[in-house]
Amino acid sequence: MDYLVQQKKNLRNTYLLVFLFLFLMATLGxxxxxxxxxxxxxxVLLVFIALIQILAGVASGxxxxxRSVNARKINEKSxxxxxxxxxxxxxxxAAGLEKAPEVYVMEDENxxxxxxxxxxEKSAVCVTSGLLKHLNREETEGVIAHELSHIKxxxxxxxxxxxxxxxxxxxxxxxxxxxxxxxARFGGRKSSKKKDSGLGYVVLALLIIALVATLFSFxxxxxxxxxxxxxxxxxxxxxxxLTRNPKGLAGALRKIAKMQKNKxxxxxxxxxxxxxxxxxxxxxxxxxxxxxxxxLFSTHPPIHKRIALLENVPEEIVLKELQES
Numbered sequence: 001m002d003y004l005v006q007q008k009k010n011l012r013n014t015y016l017l018v019f020l021f022l023f024l025m026a027t028l029g030x031x032x033x034x035x036x037x038x039x040x041x042x043x044v045l046l047v048f049i050a051l052i053q054i055l056a057g058v059a060s061g062x063x064x065x066x067r068s069v070n071a072r073k074i075n076e077k078s079x080x081x082x083x084x085x086x087x088x089x090x091x092x093x094a095a096g097l098e099k100a101p102e103v104y105v106m107e108d109e110n111x112x113x114x115x116x117x118x119x120x121e122k123s124a125v126c127v128t129s130g131l132l133k134h135l136n137r138e139e140t141e142g143v144i145a146h147e148l149s150h151i152k153x154x155x156x157x158x159x160x161x162x163x164x165x166x167x168x169x170x171x172x173x174x175x176x177x178x179x180x181x182x183x184a185r186f187g188g189r190k191s192s193k194k195k196d197s198g199l200g201y202v203v204l205a206l207l208i209i210a211l212v213a214t215l216f217s218f219x220x221x222x223x224x225x226x227x228x229x230x231x232x233x234x235x236x237x238x239x240x241x242l243t244r245n246p247k248g249l250a251g252a253l254r255k256i257a258k259m260q261k262n263k264x265x266x267x268x269x270x271x272x273x274x275x276x277x278x279x280x281x282x283x284x285x286x287x288x289x290x291x292x293x294x295x296l297f298s299t300h301p302p303i304h305k306r307i308a309l310l311e312n313v314p315e316e317i318v319l320k321e322l323q324e325s
Contacts, residue, residue, distance in 0.1 A: 143249065258322065
């Protein structure tokens, strides 16, 4: 596996994504301009908003992700958290990274972890308190190696950018639909009066924006799901390369699969950030299924398949084991 090629591919895809986002916002602005005859006000305004969102995402995207799950920096007085930092530093050297990422902990009983950051030297790794509690050193090394692989391949650059842009489109979508709902209620109360012709243009513009934003959000989510599944397999393979021990990550995934039966969702995780985690924090059953629709809507490949690949055994055996446990 050529990781330099993978890095270049992720950079290229990130630039393409940003261009498409700007193009979409410019198109929405042009729709507003045509409907209201205010060209180029709408186009300039929405492109400006898009640029601000991109710049804000680059500047604070990782911090926003960490804040959304109430992550905190490790407490080096804690033996478990000090050991976690040592593992990150050791594997950073093995991965050939110049600087170890910042290490964070989020209070949650689930076993999970994620990496975030636009730049390798300004990246971060976050684990749940449940991971520290339930995984041994060997298994923790497997998980950390997996997350460092995402950083090394610059998966975090692409995926954090997708999260920032998708978050913007979701906000645009919600604003447009709620505005339409508000206008519908307002129009209903004023049904006895003559309609203002301008109101019809406003409704039409909001409807177009809502539909386009909804479509883009849907396509964006599908893209996230497809990209995320592929990158999980690649990161699993790289983790084994770094640790020389497939049993560590396989053991961690096995414990994650068993715990998911009894625990709830990871606190603070959302549809825009779920793909960053090593396993689905929202506990959606689609991630454990296979087939056309599962491939469309799952953010992670089935855990039993990942374990089977790591241990080089038939996936049916692993699936049966997990179902019986």
